[in-house]
Amino acid sequence: MNSVSPEEFNRRCNRLYRQLRMAKGAAPSATSIGPKFIRPVEKIIHQIPAIDCRAGCSYCCNLRVVAFSFEIIAIYFYLVNSLTKSELEECKIRVRRQCEKIRHMTVSEHFATNITCPLLVGGECSVYPVRPLSCAGYHSASVDACRNSDENPELTGFESGGIPMFQEVNDAQSTQDAVAVEVLSKTRDDPHKYELIRSLWKIMENPKLIQRWKSGRAIFKKA
Numbered sequence: 428m429n430s431v432s433p434e435e436f437n438r439r440c441n442r443l444y445r446q447l448r449m450a451k452g453a454a455p456s457a458t459s460i461g462p463k464f465i466r467p468v469e470k471i472i473h474q475i476p477a478i479d480c481r482a483g484c485s486y487c488c489n490l491r492v493v494a495f496s497f498e499i500i501a502i503y504f505y506l507v508n509s510l511t512k513s514e515l516e517e518c519k520i521r522v523r524r525q526c527e528k529i530r531h532m533t534v535s536e537h538f539a540t541n542i543t544c545p546l547l548v549g550g551e552c553s554v555y556p557v558r559p560l561s562c563a564g565y566h567s568a569s570v571d572a573c574r575n576s577d578e579n580p581e582l583t584g585f586e587s588g589g590i591p592m593f594q595e596v597n598d599a600q601s602t603q604d605a606v607a608v609e610v611l612s613k614t615r616d617d618p619h620k621y622e623l624i625r626s627l628w629k630i631m632e633n634p635k636l637i638q639r640w641k642s643g644r645a646i647f648k649k650a
């Protein structure tokens with residue numbers, strides 16, 4: 428559901444359009460898209476004291492994450508620019524290891540299995556400023572519900588009782604999703620979301636794929 432006025436929606440579309448154009452010219456600048464893109468969602472989350480999410484709590488980082496291509500490319504450059512050579516190699520090993528675990532899983536098998544995100548380091552997100560919108564908008568009103576879901580990953584949301592969430596946060600997230608789809612569709616870019624671990628590994632293995640993204644072609648596989 429769109430939670431902003433048409434004027435505000437257009438303003439956000441224009442900003443994302445400008446940032447994407449810049450990133451198409453100089454791909455490392457993709458890292459500057461994320462903070463502004465997720466800010467409206469973070470703002471709403473900070474206004475709701477009943478949200479139980481705290482630094483160091485990372486149950487949700489065992490869940491399957493999807494992201495737009497520009498978000499995955501931003502994460503790649505954030506890692507390349509912020510890690511030392513050996514830290515980056517360690518990161519690649521973690522990504523490859525988790526990628527191997529999910530390689531033959533179906534989407535529902537992945538949903539039903541705890542696979543820790545390889546970007547989680549010391550209990551914290553190592554790419555926090557550029558984490559995908561799906562991560563930024565994920566929230567819970569009950570850490571007990573998250574713990575229960577983490578301990579019983581095979582149960583569907585309905586069977587486990589689900590995670591209590593706030594409609595206004597979900598609406599803010601949907602609005603940002605709609606902003607991205609609007610801009611990517613109009614510019615004939617790839618408007619789909621992709622599973623994070625596999626897609627990130629694909630770029631780490633072959634960074635030349637970023638050239639393909641710059642020309643507007645899809646570089647990841649839906650799975």
Ligand code: SF4
Pocket residue numbers: 487488489492544545546547548551552553554555558559562
């Ligand atoms: S990207 Fe960050 S917030 Fe998202 S699942 Fe990975 S570690 Fe957690």
